[in-house]
Amino acid sequence: MHPYQEDQEHRRSVLQAMLLVTIASALVFAALNFPDGMMLVGGIQVALATLAAGLLVVVRRTRRVQTWCLLFLLILLSVTILLLSRPEISPFAFIWLLVIPLVTHLLLGSRLGLLLSVGSMGAGAALFLYRFGGNPELVRVEVMSNAIIAALTTLGMSHFYERTRERSELRLTRLATIDPLTGLANRARLIDVFHWEQAQARRNGTPLSLLMLDLDRFKRINDEHGHEAGDAVLVAFARMLQQRLREIDLISRFGGEEFLVLLNNTDSKRAVDVAEELRQSLEQLDIEYQGKSLKLTVSIGVAEYGPDGLDLDTLSRVADKRLYQAKASGRNCVRGPIAESGVEQEAALSK
Numbered sequence: 012m013h014p015y016q017e018d019q020e021h022r023r024s025v026l027q028a029m030l031l032v033t034i035a036s037a038l039v040f041a042a043l044n045f046p047d048g049m050m051l052v053g054g055i056q057v058a059l060a061t062l063a064a065g066l067l068v069v070v071r072r073t074r075r076v077q078t079w080c081l082l083f084l085l086i087l088l089s090v091t092i093l094l095l096s097r098p099e100i101s102p103f104a105f106i107w108l109l110v111i112p113l114v115t116h117l118l119l120g121s122r123l124g125l126l127l128s129v130g131s132m133g134a135g136a137a138l139f140l141y142r143f144g145g146n147p148e149l150v151r152v153e154v155m156s157n158a159i160i161a162a163l164t165t166l167g168m169s170h171f172y173e174r175t176r177e178r179s180e181l182r183l184t185r186l187a188t189i190d191p192l193t194g195l196a197n198r199a200r201l202i203d204v205f206h207w208e209q210a211q212a213r214r215n216g217t218p219l220s221l222l223m224l225d226l227d228r229f230k231r232i233n234d235e236h237g238h239e240a241g242d243a244v245l246v247a248f249a250r251m252l253q254q255r256l257r258e259i260d261l262i263s264r265f266g267g268e269e270f271l272v273l274l275n276n277t278d279s280k281r282a283v284d285v286a287e288e289l290r291q292s293l294e295q296l297d298i299e300y301q302g303k304s305l306k307l308t309v310s311i312g313v314a315e316y317g318p319d320g321l322d323l324d325t326l327s328r329v330a331d332k333r334l335y336q337a338k339a340s341g342r343n344c345v346r347g348p349i350a351e352s353g354v355e356q357e358a359a360l361s362k
């Protein structure tokens with residue numbers, strides 16, 4: 012299953028804003044530098060503004076926001092170091108090094124941001140010492156300590172801010188996509204992952220199957236042992252599914268005591284076997300609750316992407332219909348697609 016993805020739209024907006032700022036400031040500096048005869052420096056700044064304008068067009072539509080962020084930063088930082096190495100550039104221009112942590116963290120996140128900040132600020136500091144190391148007016152304790160403390164403050168705060176932002180984004184994403192009782196994916200996450208898996212299946216021609224699982228006579232557990240016992244059973248069932256299935260399978264709680272599993276690269280024949288293994292595992296499981304051992308069974312309906320439908324609604328309806336047939340056949344069984352013989356493909360009934 013694909014991992015949680017960071018919100019690329021956030022980075023896209025920041026990159027667009029950064030490109031606009033780059034265009035404006037490069038043009039202002041070029042306008043100041045040309046009249047002073049600094050033709051090469053002015054030319055580099057106009058080239059940077061033109062490149063940023065071109066990137067602005069690309070970035071609006073690209074799906075590879077992170078790659079473009081990295082490319083833009085590598086160009087911007089190289090140009091900055093190149094300009095700072097020019098003899099006509101004053102030592103005060105080195106103040107721009109303080110902006111680097113802010114820009115890199117906003118565009119690349121905490122890890123890459125820190126790496127690129129340390130690398131480019133270190134290169135900038137080395138360049139400063141190379142150019143002005145022999146100037147006692149500049150290389151003084153007060154000047155250097157102010158510069159170092161300011162640099163460490165922007166670096167530390169940018170890194171801390173971005174790490175906190177990334178953690179809260181992850182927490183909110185998890186809250187919005189996870190069933191709080193079992194920790195399984197919820198319906199919203201299932202829909203998201205289905206679209207991704209559907210695209211993969213279509214592109215690669217690989218099979219994709221759906222299992223709909225419903226605990227049998229679950230109401231009795233609630234009625235006889237209480238709602239908390241019911242919750243404990245749901246959690247134990249979820250753990251069993253997680254243990255038995257592959258990490259790439261998406262297990263979701265669809266609501267109540269109904270679960271939906273997406274099995275990628277699996278056709279319905281194999282999916283029926285997997286469903287049967289799950290059914291048997293639950294049948295053999297003793298769920299311990301407050302000293303009591305609770306037993307439970309599950310009925311499962313199987314559908315396959317392609318033969319049974321091309322969207323999640325249709326596939327769930329087909330899997331649900333087969334689940335209903337499994338319930339009607341006495342529960343604790345699996346129902347898959349009609350086999351060639353015309354007989355419903357059915358895993359062993361053990362009742």
Ligand SMILES: Nc1nc2c(ncn2[C@@H]2O[C@H](COP(=O)(O)OP(=O)(O)OP(=O)(O)O)[C@@H](O)[C@H]2O)c(=O)[nH]1
Nearest residue numbers: 225226227228229230231233238239241242267268
């Ligand atoms: N403890 C607990 N019970 C829940 C939860 N969500 C739904 N239920 C209960 O699940 C039960 C589902 O009952 P039914 O739909 O009648 O199905 P069943 O008893 O499992 O019977 P069959 O599906 O026909 O085998 C209801 O009693 C719901 O109150 C939950 O989050 N926790």
